[in-house]
Amino acid sequence: xxxxxxxxxxxxxxxxxxxxxxxxxxxxxxxxxxxxxxxxxxxxxxxxxxxxxxxxxxxxxxxxxxxxxxxxxxxxxxxxxxxxxxxxxxxxxxxxxxxxxxxxxxxxxxxxxxxxxxxxxxxxxxxxxxxxxxxxxxxxxxxxxxxxxxxxxxxxxxxxxxxxxxxxxxxxxxxxxxxxxxxxxxxxxxxxxxxxxxxxxxxxxxxxxxxxxxxxxxxxxxxxxxxxxxxxxxxxxxx
Amino acid sequence: xxxxxxxxxxxxxxxxxxxxxxxxxxxxxxxxxxxxxxxxxxxxxxxxxxxxxxxxxxxxxxxxxxxxxxxxxxxxxxxxxxxxxxxxxxxxxxxxxxxxxxxxxxxxxxxxxxxxxxxxxxxxxxxxxxxxxxxxxxxxxxxxxxxxxxxxxxxxxxxxxxxxxxxxxxxxxxxxxxxxxxxxxxxxxxxxxxxxxxxxxxxxxxxxxxxxxxxxxxxxxxxxxxxxxxxxxxxxxxx
Numbered sequence: 153x154x155x156x157x158x159x160x161x162x163x164x165x166x167x168x169x170x171x172x173x174x175x176x177x178x179x180x181x182x183x184x185x186x187x188x189x190x191x192x193x194x195x196x197x198x199x200x201x202x203x204x205x206x207x208x209x210x211x212x213x214x215x216x217x218x219x220x221x222x223x224x225x226x227x228x229x230x231x232x233x234x235x236x237x238x239x240x241x242x243x244x245x246x247x248x249x250x251x252x253x254x255x256x257x258x259x260x261x262x263x264x265x266x267x268x269x270x271x272x273x274x275x276x277x278x279x280x281x282x283x284x285x286x287x288x289x290x291x292x293x294x295x296x297x298x299x300x301x302x303x304x305x306x307x308x309x310x311x312x313x314x315x316x317x318x319x320x321x322x323x324x325x326x327x328x329x330x331x332x333x334x335x336x337x338x339x340x341x342x343x344x345x346x347x348x349x350x351x352x353x354x355x356x357x358x359x360x361x362x363x364x365x366x367x368x369x370x371x372x373x374x375x376x377x378x379x380x381x382x383x384x385x386x387x388x389x390x391x
Numbered sequence: 392x393x394x395x396x397x398x399x400x401x402x403x404x405x406x407x408x409x410x411x412x413x414x415x416x417x418x419x420x421x422x423x424x425x426x427x428x429x430x431x432x433x434x435x436x437x438x439x440x441x442x443x444x445x446x447x448x449x450x451x452x453x454x455x456x457x458x459x460x461x462x463x464x465x466x467x468x469x470x471x472x473x474x475x476x477x478x479x480x481x482x483x484x485x486x487x488x489x490x491x492x493x494x495x496x497x498x499x500x501x502x503x504x505x506x507x508x509x510x511x512x513x514x515x516x517x518x519x520x521x522x523x524x525x526x527x528x529x530x531x532x533x534x535x536x537x538x539x540x541x542x543x544x545x546x547x548x549x550x551x552x553x554x555x556x557x558x559x560x561x562x563x564x565x566x567x568x569x570x571x572x573x574x575x576x577x578x579x580x581x582x583x584x585x586x587x588x589x590x591x592x593x594x595x596x597x598x599x600x601x602x603x604x605x606x607x608x609x610x611x612x613x614x615x616x617x618x619x620x621x622x623x624x625x626x627x628x629x630x
Contacts, residue, residue, distance in 0.1 A: 221466065223462060260547075260550050267502040271464060274499055294554065
């Protein structure tokens, strides 16, 4: 599974969306001995029910602090997650190739989220960041690839006071952890189960009903359903 | 002076703070043939008079659009520019060494700004970004160095749909221009004068009076005064 690291009680800022992957990432960081602090983003997403899920996950797993930051990405437009553009349904995910990026892509979203998480981390004295991206079973987003994660870590150390001071002493200050980077959705479900994450608190749907019931037809619902099925685990969100 | 580039009427997103450097950057991009669109940030800065200056500069130089994005960096704390921490005055700037980063440093500020500018650029179909950072006469901020600018450009191309699609065809999509990177403040003043920028519209003070009158004692006022003096140009902001 994911490479083990020694948390030794160090503070770590974990991006928490309320979805399955970020919840398992938070639990994994805690299991490694980090003291997690969570950051979530209210960016005008259609599926704001996510933020309620993020609060429930943060409370259930135990965090030092859970901060929700507002950003107006909707002002820029251009994504089915923030605009009046229909979320695609019933797509054949097996037939995807790497060159196809879906309309649910939000321009530079993970870069905006990570840069704010970096600012938060530096102001809190945390040198660890964690994000639940993964490249297998991913929806074709470029900012989920390992080379992206590596480049952001390098940037973080060039961009900051703490990074520059450490570099002057030959050390690397910020570390960006992406423990799910090479796991399949089924492996993520199994890891979450092993870590005793209450997966029923998480929500993955891009286009839920007003009461939070998932549509079961968007890419995210389809990937989640396939992951639970392959793991042989019942999804507590779906009765 | 700055390396010439061919704008050919292409759209370019320029970070505009209302200060001297970003105004000259905007004018330079226009002079290269780009169609500039400006983005400014309301991040809880003490010197919000900057945003009025940014609007005046955008209007005076002519932009396709001027967007002001709110971000709550103040929530994170840790800087004299956003917190109830005193802005240092009357420092001996000649005595600074590269390892000293002042208390006016805002954690990861340029990374937050550039990531939002990148999201804006991709949503607008712009492939050029410009930022007025410079390494000579700079205040010791790590996110103003050329290696930082280069790393962000690389990240932008890994992070985005347009970047990934271009890379698959062996092309680089996003370009981050930092035309002032290696200019002294005196050279920036001269360049602005040549480009007929109304430098009296710009404001540089970290701690202005409520009516906008600069303090003349913070690092930014001192660097500006020295730049104008060395260029042999009268600062129209100072009577």
